[in-house]
Each structure stands twice: as C-alpha cells, then as structure tokens.
Amino acid sequence: MKKVGIKDIARETNLSISTVSRVMNGKAEEFRISKQSQEIILETAKRLDYNANYAAANLRYGKSNTIALVIPTLSNPFFARLASEINDDFITEGYSTILGESGEKIELEENILKTLVSRDVDGLVIAPCTDSFEHILRLRDRGLPIVCMDRYFKNLNIPYVSTDNYKGSYMATKLLIENGHKDILAIQGVKKSTPNNQRLAGFKAALMEEGIDTFTVAGNDFTAQNGYLETRLAFQKVSKPTAILAFSNTIALGCLKAIKEKKLNVPEDVSLICFDDHPYLDFLSTPLTCIVQPETEIAKLSARFLFANINKTPLESDQVLLEPSIKMRDSIKKL
Amino acid sequence: MKKVGIKDIARETNLSISTVSRVMNGKAEEFRISKQSQEIILETAKRLDYNANYAAANLRYGKSNTIALVIPTLSNPFFARLASEINDDFITEGYSTILGESGEKIELEENILKTLVSRDVDGLVIAPCTDSFEHILRLRDRGLPIVCMDRYFKNLNIPYVSTDNYKGSYMATKLLIENGHKDILAIQGVKKSTPNNQRLAGFKAALMEEGIDTFTVAGNDFTAQNGYLETRLAFQKVSKPTAILAFSNTIALGCLKAIKEKKLNVPEDVSLICFDDHPYLDFLSTPLTCIVQPETEIAKLSARFLFANINKTPLESDQVLLEPSIKMRDSIKKL
C-alpha cells in the first residue's frame, strides 16, 4: 500500500524532514517554525493525504498508542458490554485497542500476551481466565501498565476493578433464604476465576449463617450449555432444589431451557436468580431477578486506573470492588 | 518497558544480529546456519525471554500482521458474535485485530479509518455505518485489502459478504401475509445501511405482490429504544397494526416492552417477527419467530475473502449474499 510520508511533504515543500515532523506534531511554536512554513506544510499534508507511519514513530518514540484488551470472549454479552465501553475510553484518550480473546484457555491467554509484548502495547486491560498469573506478573515486572477487569488477583498489587461478587452472591442467597428456600443449587462458571470463587464464598457464607448445610454446587463454565446440563442433572435426583442461583445470565438461559423441557415453570416449580443484567431478562416468560453489576463504571474505572498508571499519576487506591445490586423481577417464589 | 531484542541475543551468543534474525525467522536452513548456532540462539532466546519488536519488523518489512475490524458497536449482539468469530480467524492466520466502533457515526468511522492507515494495517473488515464510501474507496485505491461484512456497497467492486436481506425480509413478510396479516408495521434500523434498505425493499415487494398497500415503515436505529418508541407510537393510532416486522432482535425487545406496557400480548394482540436469532429468544414470554442469519459463515467467508485478497490468491467470486432462514417459534398468530 503506497503511503504518503513526512518525507514526501518535505520534498514537495522544499523544507526539511524535521521541520515537517515538528509541524505535524504541533511543535511548530516550540521550534519557531514560521507561520508561512506551517501553513504550506499543513496544506500539502492535506492535499497529499498524509498519513503518519505509526510503526516508525513507535520505533523511534517508544510508544505505540495502543492498548491491549484481553477478555474471555465477546460472545458473553457481559464482556461485550465491557469491551465496548472501555474501547470508547481508549479512543478518546487517543489509543487504539488490540483485541484478544482467550476463550477461557490459559495457553491461549499466554500466547496472546506474548504477541502483545511484541506489538509493544502501552497498556493492558485483562480479565484473566484462570488464577495463574506468572505470565501477567512477568509483564508487570517489565513495567507494562496493567489493570485487571472483572477478574483479578487479590494479593498481587496489580490494580483491579470488579464487582463485589461475594456480596452480590451473599445478597442473592439471603434473598432466596428469606423467601423460604433451603435447598439451593448454585451453578457456577469458570472455576478458577476470582468472581466465581467470590460468588461461591458468598453463597456458602449466607447459607452458613442461616445454618443451612444442604446445598449443591455444580457446573464449570459461563455458558448456557453448562446451565442446561447441570439443571437437567439436578432434576434427575430425588431431592430437587427449590431454587437455583446461576452465576451468569448465560447459565440461567440454559437453566430455563432445561426447566422448560421438564414442563416446569419459574418460579412456581423452581426459583431462579442470576448474575448480570441484560435487557432481555425483562421479557422472558418469567422476568428474571438478577444481580446487576455496574458495567459502565467497571469499564470507566479500569480505563482510569490504566491511564493513571501510564501517565504515572499517583492514585489513592487502584484496587476496588464496586457495589452490586439486585434487580427484582418475578423469578423468586415465596415458599 | 525494558525489552529483550535480537541484539541482546547476538551479544549474548557472540553471533551477529543477522544470524540471530534468520534463526528466529526460521530461515536458518536457507542461510545454512549451523545446527549448533541455531540451538544456542534458540536457547538464549528462551532464557532471556525474547520478544520480537513488531514495530521495527513492520517498518523494515512493510507488514504489520494486523487487521482492522470496524463495526457499529459491540453492544449489538449480532456484531459481537461476528467480531468474536472473525477475530478467531484472524488469530489463526497469525494476525492481531485492531478494534474500531463507529457507533453508527460516519465522522467517527472516517476518523477510525484514518488512524488505521497510520497503523499500517494489512487489511480491513468493515461494516460501514452509512452509504457513504469515499473514505473506504480511497483506501482501496491505495491498495488496502478490504472486505465489507454485513453492510456493503452494491456497485463498488469491494468484496462483501452479507445475508440476502431482501429475501429474508420478503420471506418474513410473506409468512405474515400467509397468516392473514394485512396491516403490518415494519420498524427499521439505520436508514442508510444496505441491510436495512434491502429489508425494506423485500418487505415492500412482498406486500406489493399481494396487492397490499396499507403498511407503515417507522424507526431509524437498531436499538431497543427505537423499537419501544415506534411501537408506542403505532399503538396510539386508530388503526393498529396486526403484525410487526422488527429489523433486529434488539428492536424487537423494545417492541416487547411497549406491548407489555399496554397490557397486550404476543401473538394474541400483535404478531411479531424479527431479524437475528439469539438464544434468549427461546425463553421470552412468547418465543419469537425470527429470520436467522448465518453469522459464523459470514465471519468465516469474510476472513477468507480478506486473506485471498492479502495473499493475492485469485477468487472466483468475492461478493456473496448468504441464505437467511426462518426459525419458527410462537410469535405469529393466524388471523
């Protein structure tokens, strides 16, 4: 692809390369380039349709104006939302985002990070897919600004922003219990992820507090399939749960499918509550009560933390858990 | 960020930079580097945790191994799906994807494309947000491999892959008519996009064929809000539509909301059919019949076309419309 460079403009205007460079970078005043030269340069730049070569600039300047966003998958609407929001923030700060999807596979995640270093990204926002962190730490130790989003490492002084998943899960479980449920099935997502662990802990803590020790935890993926399978399994047992806590709305969708197949209804036959809000939850046959995460704030804060890190602006605190809330709809039955 | 380069390896091994480069690029045999040298280079590369500097390689080699993906927004699940699928394909071909979201704003789209050129992307897959194409053509004329995905320009010999939206809309409308509907409201999305135009045309053609001339077209955005607003408006009129054709499932969600507010039901009071399938459609209070697009194939084919273009492998045809299909659920009432 033919490109018009700074050099072409220099030739065209009979000015030097450095002069052109300075004008194009807004350093004209600083280097007292005459108004006249400035004008003629800007004009020919427009006329020739000049495009800076970032690779060259990057090489020289040591900055790529590029940020890596690494998430499990865009097909989970929760992450798609986050990605969309944070991409916006990156753009407005003058960065482009390079997308990485780990597909919840640690080897893939490691590979992605490797190529990112090669691409010389200026920062990384990641939702790590497991609890392994050596590869991330290695980058941090090399000085790459990093923030964990949604998923994080508690004891690793890497900035993070996530929801207080423990609390969300605790609240949801309490709600279920308050409504008389004593036999609750929790269908979890990816086992080694922080949110999942926290949700599990919150779930158990709430049960413990109420002296309930009959519960089941099943599942291993934030997918509808997982929700479907585990729900089917649960309903084959003799003692069926009266309520299900799904660790994501995608999982809940699977639950719904299994429940429907059994010709059962929510909440008459089973109560259901799940993590992550979504517009469609309002229109399901039974609108689903859910734990909502403040996605926009998560994205905004993650971006803020990252740029603080990049620009070396000290920050009071860069590890935060945002408050979840519960959106009441109609999927919980009072027993 | 400190980085280990080819130079460090050269110093460490007492071999020359070029030798190291050749080994790292798998050109060892070609340049008859001794087995011994190869081994020692590979080993120290691993030991030092070497990371290629793509910016430098790009500058020299003129290739960035980067592809730009420009879509309206990730918060539309349809595009999120496409993005996820095609990102996969890019990765497996050894490319990274740079993400661009136009937010349906042409100025933004133009800006994005401008910075992409600067970033020296090797290719572009775009779902253009309007019918304006000069900025895209300019890139094509400079030799940038481009393919349009979902949205395209009919007479512009830029490769594209999309669904036959005319047909999809035609089929859907026919279905409605066959079920006795004569007063149909079409709620459209972004007006100047090809899919929207095609859907509109298909809708009208089907009506025409049946000699029906009472119909309404409203709306201007692929959002739930738009669907909500237009549905409300429609129900304020004296002659209410008996069926709605929503140009996206996001729009349909808005319809549903308005319908629910009016204490009406689908399909008893209004029939509803929409574009784009999604798992949650199965679990709505009334499972929605929809026109499904072959997203995976769209992504796969787009990637194929792009790489054919990049690798200059001639292609029989690179402008295709894939077949839509209708997934029957329960949202259409026989009048």
Next chain:
DNA sequence: AGCATTAGAACAAACGTTTGTTCTAATAAT
C-alpha cells in the same frame, strides 16, 4: 561598523529489525 543574538530551519543519529552483499576459513578440485 563590528559583534552578539535570534529566528528559522537543516543535519544526522537513533529506534530494532530484515535482507542483499561481502567476508573468511575450511574443504575440494586441479
């Protein structure tokens, strides 16, 4: 008039690769 200052711009090195060319031993051929 002579020197110092300044405005305006050019020069040239450097960033980390890739790659065409050249160099140096060692081996093979005569």
Next chain:
DNA sequence: ATTATTAGAACAAACGTTTGTTCTAATGCT
C-alpha cells in the same frame, strides 16, 4: 601447491520517524 568452491556467518543499508545539535541569515546592540 595452488586455485576454486562452499559452509558459515558478519556487514551494512534501509524502513519513516523523532529530536538533540548545528548551521545560516537577518536583526539588534553598542
């Protein structure tokens, strides 16, 4: 023994910027 060949590797230019330094007129000062 001398020359030709070859294996193995080093040299050096180039990619398009950015930026510290240097250059050249022109102006200001005494």
